[in-house]
Amino acid sequence: MNADLYDVGIIGGGPAGSTAAALLARANRRVIVFEREKFPRFHIGESLLPFSMKAFTRLGLHEKFRRAGFLKKFGGEIFGACSEPGTKFYFKDGFRSQTDHAYQVTRSDFDKLLLDHARESGAEVHEEVAVDRVEFLNEHVDLAVRRNGSVENVRARYLIDASGRNSVLGTKFGIKKSYDHLQKLSIFAHYDGVWRAEGIDGTLTLLIRGIDRWFWLIPLTTERTSIGVVLDSDTFKKSKLSAEDFLEQSLAEQPIIAKRMTSAQRGSEVYTAADFSYRSTKLHGDRWLLAGDAAGFIDPIFSSGVFLAVFSGEQCADALDEVLDHPERARKLFRRYERAVNRAMDIYLRFVNAWYTKEFVEIFLTPRNVLGVAPAVNAVLGGNVGNSFGIRWRMWVFYFLVWLQKHFGIVPRRTLVPNKEELPTRVGVAS
Ligand SMILES: Cc1cc2nc3c(=O)[nH]c(=O)nc-3n(C[C@H](O)[C@H](O)[C@H](O)COP(=O)(O)OP(=O)(O)OC[C@H]3O[C@@H](n4cnc5c(N)ncnc54)[C@H](O)[C@@H]3O)c2cc1C
Secondary structure, eight states: OOSSEEEEEEEOOSHHHHHHHHHHHHTTOOEEEEESSOSSOOOOOOBOOGGGHHHHHHHTOHHHHHHHTOEEEOEEEEEETTEEEEEEEEGGGSTTOSOSOEEEOOHHHHHHHHHHHHHHTTOEEEETEEEEEEEEOSSOEEEEEEETTEEEEEEEEEEEEOOGGGOHHHHHHTOEEEOGGGOEEEEEEEEESOOOOSGGGGGSEEEEEOSSEEEEEEEOSSSEEEEEEEEEHHHHHHHTOOHHHHHHHHHHTOHHHHGGGTTOEEOSOOEEEEOOOEEESOSBOSSEEEOGGGTEEOOSTTOOHHHHHHHHHHHHHHHHHHHHHOGGGHHHHHHHHHHHHHHHHHHHHHHHHHHTSHHHHHHHTSOOOGGGHHHHHHHHHTTOOSOOHHHHHHHHHHHHHHHHHHHHOOSOOOOOOOOGGGOOSOOOOOO
């Protein structure tokens, strides 16, 4: 490590950190990234959104994605646990859609590709080096970093905290606030041999909404599928089952999933993640910015995590690039950054809150393209968090329909309870 002053120090080499690092390095800034793990490492968050594609183009990543063989994803399908078929949506049909696809990725490969790309773009990347302590001084930031048990000091003019859920600065300043009503638990694993549809329908993310839980099925490669369940932590605790047994039982009880898994084998360990929805009350200070999950994370349902990580990584790189030449603009640009990221998270928070009501799913499962509402919802699902009036008023109409459904039942009610008679006799979930 060089003893001089870096322009920007970055904690964390996930999608937020590596996006910011690559862009700043490409702007000829001296950037240093500290990542405590050695990549590739397992990470959840495998379904990407089309509104990240522009950033990937800017970063020059598409050819690398093609070589890595990441699966193109053309949309999604949402089911009520009580019945098939679900409601499909294709990104090409989104309001003023600019691309028809995103990707489904194995995160260990994706994150390594992004971090290597940041390195190749000129960022100094240190893996297996953890940032232990951060001190802010008038003119710079001092970082105490630990490598193989010994501590070194590094100095940078500005700091991006992209440390994910570990949230180094959020913890230091006590500004990380949980969403109590979204304290969920997720149990998930990778499976081989899960049935999927032919053609582009085989690339869709499937979401199945039960009464007290929901499931995802994300095709990762031609063979492998990521499958997970999300529910209230208390429901899992009351079951007194192990995570493995709970997952196996939950999948076996859902005909829509069980039918697809009659020849499936588990190909990974079973993972859990808990209490994942929170936000920091401040996203910047005089010399720091929070990006990605370090800024906040709002429930995995709409696969917004990597999109928000890349979006915020890009936005804070642009803000810092300008601030490095014009430090007097820092206050204004950092505030603008905070507003943009909070606005994007607010859009998802409202959407996520609605998802956990039954009316939302009932409206979603009975699509009628009134006033172009469906393409607007589709665009938001694809990551369109812009300020377009065309989308905003249609989303108001959508939420109004959800409200009408709650009070007047404008479309058929759903039980969201699986029909046991449709269960197959065998579910192959052994490892
Ligand atoms: C159950 C679940 C399902 C999800 N599904 C999806 C999905 O389908 N699609 C989607 O887009 N998102 C999904 N997400 C969200 C997604 O995982 C995250 O939003 C995304 O990984 C955020 O990227 P990031 O770069 O901010 O953080 P991360 O990817 O977590 O990267 C942060 C990095 O910082 C490093 N780090 C931490 N502390 C330090 C330190 N002190 N020093 C040095 N390095 C440090 C960590 O090792 C890590 O590599 C899901 C999340 C959950 C919980």
